Amino acid sequence: MSSNDLMAKFAERRPKSIVMFERARKVLAGAVGHDLRYSLPTPIYIDHGRGGRKWDIDGNEYIDFLMGNGALLLGHGDPEVLDAISRAAARGTHFGNDHPLHIEWAELVQKLIPCAERVRFTNSGTEATHLALRIARAATGRNRILRFAGHFHGWHDDVVHGFQPPFDADGSLGVPPHFRQGLITIPDGDLSHFEETLAANDDIAAVILEPSGASWGRVPIDLDWLRGVREATARRGVLLIFDEVVTGFRFSSGGAQKLYGVTPDLCCLAKVMAGGMPGGAVAGRESVMRVFDITGDPFHDRHRRVVHFGTFNACPASAAAGIAVLRRIADGSAIERADAAALRLRNSWDSVLERHGIAGYAYGIASTYHVYFETDPGRVRGARSRRDLQTTDAARLKGMPGPLIAQYQLRMRFGGVDNMSSTGGVTCAAHSPDDIDFATRVFEETVLALRDEGLILTLH
Numbered sequence: 001m002s003s004n005d006l007m008a009k010f011a012e013r014r015p016k017s018i019v020m021f022e023r024a025r026k027v028l029a030g031a032v033g034h035d036l037r038y039s040l041p042t043p044i045y046i047d048h049g050r051g052g053r054k055w056d057i058d059g060n061e062y063i064d065f066l067m068g069n070g071a072l073l074l075g076h077g078d079p080e081v082l083d084a085i086s087r088a089a090a091r092g093t094h095f096g097n098d099h100p101l102h103i104e105w106a107e108l109v110q111k112l113i114p115c116a117e118r119v120r121f122t123n124s125g126t127e128a129t130h131l132a133l134r135i136a137r138a139a140t141g142r143n144r145i146l147r148f149a150g151h152f153h154g155w156h157d158d159v160v161h162g163f164q165p166p167f168d169a170d171g172s173l174g175v176p177p178h179f180r181q182g183l184i185t186i187p188d189g190d191l192s193h194f195e196e197t198l199a200a201n202d203d204i205a206a207v208i209l210e211p212s213g214a215s216w217g218r219v220p221i222d223l224d225w226l227r228g229v230r231e232a233t234a235r236r237g238v239l240l241i242f243d244e245v246v247t248g249f250r251f252s253s254g255g256a257q258k259l260y261g262v263t264p265d266l267c268c269l270a271k272v273m274a275g276g277m278p279g280g281a282v283a284g285r286e287s288v289m290r291v292f293d294i295t296g297d298p299f300h301d302r303h304r305r306v307v308h309f310g311t312f313n314a315c316p317a318s319a320a321a322g323i324a325v326l327r328r329i330a331d332g333s334a335i336e337r338a339d340a341a342a343l344r345l346r347n348s349w350d351s352v353l354e355r356h357g358i359a360g361y362a363y364g365i366a367s368t369y370h371v372y373f374e375t376d377p378g379r380v381r382g383a384r385s386r387r388d389l390q391t392t393d394a395a396r397l398k399g400m401p402g403p404l405i406a407q408y409q410l411r412m413r414f415g416g417v418d419n420m421s422s423t424g425g426v427t428c429a430a431h432s433p434d435d436i437d438f439a440t441r442v443f444e445e446t447v448l449a450l451r452d453e454g455l456i457l458t459l460h
């Protein structure tokens with residue numbers, strides 16, 4: 001099916017979504033609520049989800065590898081989580097006071113995450129990275145932040161530059177120039193360059209990174225480099241912040257820091273931690289988190305401490321969902337099931353690419369997967385096997401052509417599979433081998449269509 005026919009057929013099977021999109025365009029700024037939800041001929045509008053699947057308002061079924069932008073590790077509608085939310089909501093949706101669930105949630109985070117001597121809740125991952133940088137500046141008395149090209153830390157002004165290529169260009173309109181001056185962006189993976197940058201800038205408060213590697217592992221991290229970063233920052237008194245918004249409670253019950261045995265000073269948490277409800281946190285060393293300590297009248301000692309408000313911080317329903325999920329995750333078995341689903345997916349999808357000689361590969365860690373298609377004809381011509389293509393970190397960081405990604409996503413959705421972003425996704429504990437096998441058939445059809453359209457290349 002040509003891409004034009006596909007567009008028409010996709011719309012034909014989604015009449016209610018087309019109408020919803022028309023309504024959305026008249027009322028929502030930018031037509032959607034998150035940039036990545038935008039797609040043509042229409043975004044999908046979800047009616048409900050169960051386990052590893054979800055259904056749109058037109059009744060189309062999807063194997064869901066978006067999983068609430070990675071927030072759901074147990075899948076949709078987990079009975080224990082739903083029960084915890086409704087029991088908490090029945091007692092009051094929000095008080096503005098602290099409550100026992102808040103403390104219990106923090107205790108679980110403290111028990112599970114190695115660096116979490118103290119915890120402070122926020123409402124999202126973006127708020128968590130925003131707060132972590134403020135904490136780091138307050139604790140060190142320095143101002144600049146060192147980050148790595150392609151690592152994602154949310155959408156606030158401190159970190160919006162440096163995520164998408166070209167990395168030295170502005171990440172968004174509307175950000176005052178002094179934010180750029182406060183940020184140093186370098187590539188990850190080169191320890192000498194990193195150490196030289198630290199040595200040349202004595203005003204760096206913190207280094208922030210995704211411990212999976214850029215964009216939840218699309219460009220995987222080099223573990224020796226990560227250990228080197230830990231040592232170098234400790235030596236220089238620069239705080240190391242792991243952004244574990246995706247990896248926390250997904251890469252292991254103690255996040256990437258437990259999996260890799262590298263403990264940061266601070267970490268940012270969200271997504272899985274809040275069990276599918278809004279929520280985030282900064283967790284870290286007690287000596288650093290002391291910047292919150294109230295030393296007198298909280299309204300008048302603000303020159304000596306970090307100020308942090310937030311109407312809905314650790315609201316009861318989020319805390320209840322978070323507690324239910326973290327209790328389940330603690331023994332590791334749910335994570336193992338999600339990991340097994342992703343492993344089956346990566347192996348099956350890579351076999352599809354091998355069988356058809358496609359210049360690409362599937363990879364990933366824990367319950368994540370990514371697919372990379374090499375679209376540089378020169379590189380493909382020079383490769384003897386797909387293995388030769390697998391050292392393309394710079395290319396992976398640059399990303400694949402937009403039309404290829406859009407076609408990939410549309411074809412996968414048309415076949416009944418929803419990805420997370422680009423060509424990657426996450427699995428959950430509820431994804432069955434049958435779900436993965438179904439998704440593999442859709443992947444194969446998609447890849448063959450992309451090949452026939454000349455959007456992806458074959459070897460030889």
Ligand SMILES: Cc1ncc(COP(=O)(O)O)c(C=O)c1O
Pocket residue numbers: 069124125126127129152153154155210216243244245246270271280
């Ligand atoms: C690594 C990372 N950090 C921060 C964020 C921002 O989190 P939120 O969307 O909850 O603001 C995200 C979101 O995808 C993320 O992947």
